[in-house]
Amino acid sequence: MWAAIALGLFRTVRRDVAIWLVLLGGWLVLPPADYAAGGDPAVLPYWIIGSALPSDIWFSKAWTAPAIATMCSLLCDRARCRTLRLKLVDGPLLLFCAWPGAQALLVGPADPGGFASTAYLAGVWGLPWLIAKLYLRTADDAKRLAGTLALLSLALLPIAIAEGMTEWRLHTALLGPHPFAYDGTDRYVGYRPQALFEHGNQYGIWCAGAALAAYWRLGTVTDGRPRAGWSAAAMILLAMTVASQSAGALLLLFAGYAMLTLRGAFGLMRRLFPVLAAAVLLLGGLHVSGTVPLRDLAEKTPAGKMARDMFRAAGRQSLPWRIGQDLKTLPIIQSRLLTGHAQWDWFREAGTRPWGLPLLLLGQFGLIGLIGLIAALGGAFHAQLQRAVRDEDAPARLYVVLLLLFGADALLNSFFFYPALLLTGAHAARRGGAG
Numbered sequence: 001m002w003a004a005i006a007l008g009l010f011r012t013v014r015r016d017v018a019i020w021l022v023l024l025g026g027w028l029v030l031p032p033a034d035y036a037a038g039g040d041p042a043v044l045p046y047w048i049i050g051s052a053l054p055s056d057i058w059f060s061k062a063w064t065a066p067a068i069a070t071m072c073s074l075l076c077d078r079a080r081c082r083t084l085r086l087k088l089v090d091g092p093l094l095l096f097c098a099w100p101g102a103q104a105l106l107v108g109p110a111d112p113g114g115f116a117s118t119a120y121l122a123g124v125w126g127l128p129w130l131i132a133k134l135y136l137r138t139a140d141d142a143k144r145l146a147g148t149l150a151l152l153s154l155a156l157l158p159i160a161i162a163e164g165m166t167e168w169r170l171h172t173a174l175l176g177p178h179p180f181a182y183d184g185t186d187r188y189v190g191y192r193p194q195a196l197f198e199h200g201n202q203y204g205i206w207c208a209g210a211a212l213a214a215y216w217r218l219g220t221v222t223d224g225r226p227r228a229g230w231s232a233a234a235m236i237l238l239a240m241t242v243a244s245q246s247a248g249a250l251l252l253l254f255a256g257y258a259m260l261t262l263r264g265a266f267g268l269m270r271r272l273f274p275v276l277a278a279a280v281l282l283l284g285g286l287h288v289s290g291t292v293p294l295r296d297l298a299e300k301t302p303a304g305k306m307a308r309d310m311f312r313a314a315g316r317q318s319l320p321w322r323i324g325q326d327l328k329t330l331p332i333i334q335s336r337l338l339t340g341h342a343q344w345d346w347f348r349e350a351g352t353r354p355w356g357l358p359l360l361l362l363g364q365f366g367l368i369g370l371i372g373l374i375a376a377l378g379g380a381f382h383a384q385l386q387r388a389v390r391d392e393d394a395p396a397r398l399y400v401v402l403l404l405l406f407g408a409d410a411l412l413n414s415f416f417f418y419p420a421l422l423l424t425g426a427h428a429a430r431r432g433g434a435g
Helices: 002-012 015-029 061-076 088-107 114-135 139-154 157-165 170-175 200-218 224-244 247-261 265-289 294-300 302-313 318-335 357-390 396-410
Strands: none
Touching: 002 015, 002 061, 015 061, 015 114, 015 139, 061 114, 088 114, 088 357, 139 200, 139 224, 139 396, 157 170, 157 224, 200 224, 200 247, 200 396, 224 247, 247 265, 247 396, 265 318, 265 357, 265 396, 318 357, 357 396
């Protein structure tokens, strides 16, 4: 049904808008995945790893929405498709998607099979990257992406009110209880909405990204009435994010606001980025190797003890709990650190799994897979950051902020918001268009 609606949109709406309506709208209206079991308040379905990586769940909107958008583009916008050119900077992502095929030959029997995993990664990561190369080339293209993301997300408001004030759930009404329907639902006030997302955490970070997109879009207009409309959209999306009561999403949201507002913020980020990247890689390496686990840092260093006490005082034990789950799976990761296990459920022996995307990817595809993805994302971020520093009106400012937002969230969650949309390092955005 969504394919028919998508084709109708491509026939009736300008195609550089229809592509975002189909891609982003598909994430909002399609079922998250074909789950085998419903939700149970007594069971935490830790084995569901989310749709960013291949698993035993094949039917997910993480690849069906991009696939439908790509097919519509091929059918209705062939002239644009013929302009596609691959460049050297596209190599890391292509290698990341292709790695499972080679991994299966090196490691042995894979589950899912090597070529099946490659096909899945190509759908989830490769197709959005392809769409970005075709439809994110100018400043006007960025405005259309930001505007569509913001306006479509406003449609979540009635669902957010209903699910935030009551225990009613849209997924339950349409498809049955969601496996994660009871995970983190209770908040300080009311409940955290989930809508048709894979997890309530995804709802919070999606709203944060949409709020930043609306705020950036507001800064690109000078006319009175359009500016008032974007201002209202930004305020509503901010309120929706605050009401989600997702601490991590709120922290990242306000960091994004600061970057888009404060003069010189992107220049400061350019200077800090090498240090921050090195620190993250160092801490991650120490954590994975077991040399200095993050738990030791929290328990044996003054800064770690202060952070631990702050989490306890705020009643936020989620981060320490996640680190604890990581530690249980580290011996399994270390046994095949370079190549990975080529098994989606490599963590079963530990009776739990990591909740962040990097360790999930490391266990399944090893350092080779992780380095490929880090190279793709890091290269795109660096290229866009350079453009953001040179031009205060550049769309790169939006891309940098969203990459930071969703990249930081992925350290703790397995969801990554169509990351390849932002892999636009191969194209220098051109100025264009009125607000």
